[in-house]
Amino acid sequence: MKITLDADKCCAAGQCVLVAPEVFDQRDEDGVVVLLDAEPPAAQHAAVREAAAICPAAVIEVQE
């Protein structure tokens, strides 16, 4: 799995951090998404797919 972000579109909802806190974080100053692990281990894949699906700004792209 490889994750790419279009962080420019991020609306700082933080849903990805709630779903997959080991893969995503937010910048303190504006809440924009930060990618902690672009190629997370298999144990994280379901959470990452969920994060990509619920992101309200369609920022997260997952390639499997």
Added chain:
Amino acid sequence: MTTLPIAVVGASAAGITAAEALRRAGWDGPLTLIGDEPHLPYDRPPLSKQLLHGAWEPAKLLLRTEEQLAPLDLDLRLGTRATGLDVATRTLTLDGGERLACAGVIIATGVAARTLPAADGLAGVFTLRTLDDALALRDRLSEGARRLVVVGNGVLGCEAAAVARELGHEVTLVGREPVPMAVAVGAGIGELLAEEHRARGVRLVTGEVAEFETVADGSAARVGGVRLADGSLHPADLVLLAIGSEPAVGWLADPALDTADGLGCDAYCAAAPGIYAAGDVARWEHPGHGRPLRFEHRMNATEQAMAAARNLVAELTAEGVVATAEGTEPQERRPFAPVPYFWSDQYGLKLQAYGLTSGADEVETTVLDGEARRAVALYGRDGLAVGVLACALPPRQIRALRAVVATPVPWEEARDRVRAATATG
């Protein structure tokens, strides 16, 4: 095995998410996605923000590229309107007259912008719901300094007013309620926003529209001003009507459906056997709040579409329409019980809210920094805290606030937890 399709009616955020979720849940039969606009699925929140501002072009709003849509193997019907649904046979009628018998249907037709009869056919009056609406208003705003009157001081009106001021236009924001966004977020946060709008040079006016002044423009009539019920006249080159919306249920005449305020659904987002709804149009029984709720929030469109899709596939599996993959347990339907979330961007301020912020019988607003407009508000109903809103707070505090209202808790306990969450910078 059936060869009937599942049809998703509505091709915006909820519709495209439902289509994807149906595939993920194991629906490998035909899948029809019907949208009345000619555009590929696009995102609406930026319409009143980055798109209206000119910072983003329409391509950036696309929710999925052609390449991302291809693996879904959709029968994509854009520019197509569903005009009827026979619930017992799960049969849709489309505007070309075609009848489409379905294995299941997900209704995600959203809402339509409310208008005023007096504005019919009057040039210079706009609504802001679709991409075409937003581009039309943006074109006129790009022609030079304009006098814009925004009718309606809810979320949409406030966001559009902020963008127009940032672009240098003269902006009057008219509301029936004296405090902007008061219905959505209460008077305390509304006052904070009012201060920001005034500081940025927006004129805030309270009143109801009585009539539009017109000026001759060739053979057509063009708006020249807005007269309020108190007789005051507010000159305008452009008027934006941001007076709320109506759920798009006019096409659903089957008496088996409850369309009193959107499409009524049970806790599983089912309106009838095999018929589900999601997004702005769907009113459902939230199991955690014990009453019917309907949200016009971007986050809800996605979450509810995923829930409706999963539950529809589970129902069709139980009916034997969908085979259960070998060695796996069939999925069961699950009640949809989200923590609602919405945000709004105005100037540099970001508002983020979890839970229920409207319909509260108790609101406590704490302004942490008046200059920076940093504030938190807690919303209660029947002695329980049910919602929380953060204005200009850092993300860690906001996530802590969400935890406070993830399930309704006693008011006093929630107040203590909000204080603790916002005590440190």
